[in-house]
Amino acid sequence: MAQSSADQTLLKRSFRRKRLRENAAGLFFISPWLIGFLLLMFGPMVFSLGISFTEWNMVGSPKFIGLENYAHMFTSDPFYFKSMIVTFKYVFIMVPLQVVFAILIAVLLNRATYGIKFFRSIFYLPSLIQGVTLALIFSWMLNDDFGPVNYMLELVGLPRVHWLTDPNVALYALIFIALWGVGSPMVLYLSALRSVSSEYYEAADIDGAGPVRKFFNITIPLITPTILFNILTSLISAFQTIVLAFVLTGGGPANSTYFYSLHVYRNAFTHFKMGYASAMAWVMFILIVLLTGLVLASSKYWVHYEDDGGGR
Known part of the structure; x- marks a missing residue:
């Protein structure tokens, strides 16, 4: 024992x-x-x-000021809410458009009978051009005087458009440029579409369902997990956008492209208000967490998984 x-x-x-x-x-x-x-x-x-609770110019010692940065943000900063509105407008236009265009392109490629690798590469390759390189390319393409886009508009008898210098157009021009990277989510959607079993479509054919009904009742529900993933990643990325506005418009014209992240950058590295910029960054972080949390909470109503009978 x-x-x-x-x-x-x-x-x-x-x-x-x-x-x-x-x-x-x-x-x-x-x-x-x-x-x-x-x-x-x-x-x-x-x-x-x-x-974020201090006043600091990155040279001397930080001086503790409590919640003054946060109070100034909401009461005394004339550009704070302007930059917030511009950012939200950009996000809530660009993200849905990116989702829709990526899904449509993926559906078209999925139906292709030949040359799919070639067309997939054609649509994906532009998404590899990002950041400053993308901004410089479109600064030439959308130039008011010698840009090829305005030149083609004149060829068909349309007037020139001041893409980056008109306050009513500049933000939409940046949204159009951002959609240049639609190839990345498109590849994910294409992969999701190829994983959908053909049995669902065969059963729908027997029931007499048409292409539109099959698209909304079979295709979309079965790729909702991928849609959720792309919405979350696009949402987070869009709220942090800065390069296009910084390089192409500098936040103008008339602050029409003055994004929140650009306001944070200028306060930190132009005005050397690092404490205030940190406070702004934390407010944006909290907003992103709240919005992504809302999207995740809502997903139980519209995201479906094949392994649990089509419901969450």
Whole structure:
């Protein structure tokens, strides 16, 4: 009996040592990511939260001022709500358009009988051109005087459009440019469409369903998980947009493209109000979390999964 108890104790100790070795090995292999996360993401986030309660020009020592930055944001900053409105307008126009165009292109490619790899590459390759490069290309294409877009409009008898210098047009021009990257979500939709079983469409054919009914009653419901993913990623990315406005319009004309992130950047690196810029960044972070939370909460009503009978 005593021998059996001793054997069990040894087995338990051996099991603990093995588990400790496995845990240590796991921590060792994820340590590069963990160190990077702590130093490059979590650490700066905590630092910026602390700085948001101070007045700091990045040279001297931060001066604690409590909630003054947040109070100034909502009461005294003449550009704060303007930049917020511009950003929300951009997000709630661009994201739905991106979803719709990406799905339509993916559906067309999915129905192609030949050359699908070629056309998929053609639609995806433009999305590889991003950032400053994309902005510089469209600064030439949409130029008021010698841009090829205005030249083609004149060829068909239409007047020139001041794409980037008209306050009523500039924001929509940036939305059009942002849709240049529709190829990335399109690839995800195309993959989702190819995973839809043909049995659903065969059953619909037997019931006499037409293409439109099959699209809305079969195709869309079965790719809603991919739609949810793309909405969330596009939403987060759109709220942080800055490069196009920074390079093409500088926030103009008449502040019509003055995005929230551009306002944060200018307060931080032009006016050297790092504390105030940090406070603004945290407010935007909270807004993004709330909006993504609302989208996720609403997903139980419209996102369907094939493995649980079509419902969530």
